[in-house]
Amino acid sequence: MGDEQDGVILRCEHVSKRFGGLLAVDDVSFTVERGQVFALIGPNGAGKTTLFNCITGLFPPTEGGILFEGLDIAGARPHQVARLGIARTFQNIRLFEYMTALDNVRVGQHARMHAKLWDSLFKLPRERREEREVTERAMELLRFVGLERNAHDYARNLAYGQQRRLEIARALATQPRLLLLDEPAAGFTPQEKVELMELVESILGRGITVFLIEHDMRLVMGISHRIAVLDHGEKIAEGSPEEVRRNERVIEAYLGRSA
């Protein structure tokens, strides 16, 4: 494939997803470069989240290929995708509400742990050591997103913005190389959006590629290296923020109404 040499981490090739008579994603192709922020924008119902769901294995694409680091993952199950190194957050926050923030992040490390049933049953030294490491790493991630003071709070008792950040920490705990953020700034105050942009920068700094869906144009234009625009399931444009801003079809389909 040569994706590795080209620095391509994710490649979608002619991906389509059909629900009965509805073509939610229609022959979409694009590539995400390693180490960049790639954004997917488009009006509501354009098929953005459907595309995320195809990539993360919630359901297989009807047609087309999805290559992660050169490996075809179309049709893989969600936990397999996660283990390969793709993590995600959800548009409508899906935390483990009745677990503590710390436990949420510890669950995130599940696939990177090695404790077997016997280790856990008898609390063998190896298991204790792993639990200690996992807890330390979880605390480090909570600090990273600014939630170290809330480690022992139930996820559901956190403020809205904190929940969004906890979801990111939980996703990072899976040790991904590609992080998919589904509308991470939805419902954020301008201040929180600035903080989020800083957080995305430091995630990039950890060598993790970020692929996000977002509605806030200023935020998207501010942090993305490359943007693809979806409308009615079709990709209508792709390019640098500057190119997308000037694209006629984009203005017509999307910016035309808001700008």
Added chain:
Amino acid sequence: MSEVSERAVPGRGLRGRVQRIDWHDRNTLAYVVLFGLAIVFPGLVQFATGGNGTYLVSTAADAGVYVLLALGLNVVVGFAGLLDLGYAAFFAIGAYTYAMLASNRLAVTPLHHAVHIPFWLLLLVAVFVAALFGALLGAPTLRLRGDYLAIVTLGFGEIVPRVFRNLATWTGGVNGIPALDVPTLPAWITGPWAGTPLAVVRDFQFIDPTAFYVLMVALLVVIVVLINNLQRSRLGRAWMAIREDEVAAAAMGINTVTTKLLAFAIGASFSGFAGCFYGAKLSLVSPENFSFVVSVTILLMVVLGGMGNIPGVMMGALAIYVIDFYVLTNLPAWTSGAANALGLGFLNQQQGDWPGLGDETQRLIYLVFGLILVCTMLLRPQGLLPSRVRQQELAQASTQESLADVESA
């Protein structure tokens, strides 16, 4: 913040761990009470009844079997959130495993050769056989959710005792399998709790119910430690995550199918273990011992005790057992006795449609049981000793309800 640093202070090792025990925690208290009660119970009962309390100790050992069953079902229902209505099937499988492999039964089957494997080995065998059946049932059905899973397990719970009843060539059918081997140990310590001076007995045979009781308590202590470990492990967290949100759990790299299967198999293995013990103590198994009512009773114990909380479930199991097998069985005798004592002896006379107070109580026994359950659930919907999580969920639900009331008013 303060919580984190407090937890980090005490050192490792036994001393550190003792220092770390939170004596104000209700669970710690419950463990202490349960364990203390278990220790003094035989002595107390023998003292109170003047040495005739052995049958009560025997009943307590049977109650222990149900505690074990409730602990196992709690793994499935409380931890992983899977509703299993056929749990008694695995209990039956464990009991029949012991019965077939530790009696003369197989001599009269087409095999023509009796098998006598020691009890201790069969405990492990029963665990694995039950776990295997748990996995066999789970593999095709765990893709189902909620109600559908409940229906399939319900069917399984009906099928298994029926198979044991109808496979008469092998299992003796309705008569069951009698005269099972008595477990033995090369050495055993006896003492005042069994009404004898402290001594070491050689080639000990488990006939005395007190010995079964002591064995049960020892097994329970080990098992409670093991489940506690499991709950606070990678697997325990994965179960909880699946219970909370299966999609998110899968996105964290948790293989939801195998993890749920593991919950099913581990729950089943407890049941198999309990079945083996039960068979050995009773020295008889019959298909009647594993009906749907048993599954429901165990589920009741889990729910009434406090789903997901280990000491709560144990207390629930004991409470239901005492009500079901002691209060309700003795209630007719108590009511007629009370009537006599109060000078209302005429109530005990049979007259026309009136069968006498004792018999009438006997007729109404399940109504009384139902009333007790309804009242308990109304007064304490979260269970006797709920887990923190469950408490929160119910608090949340009731706030939402009252909010809805406000809005609709």
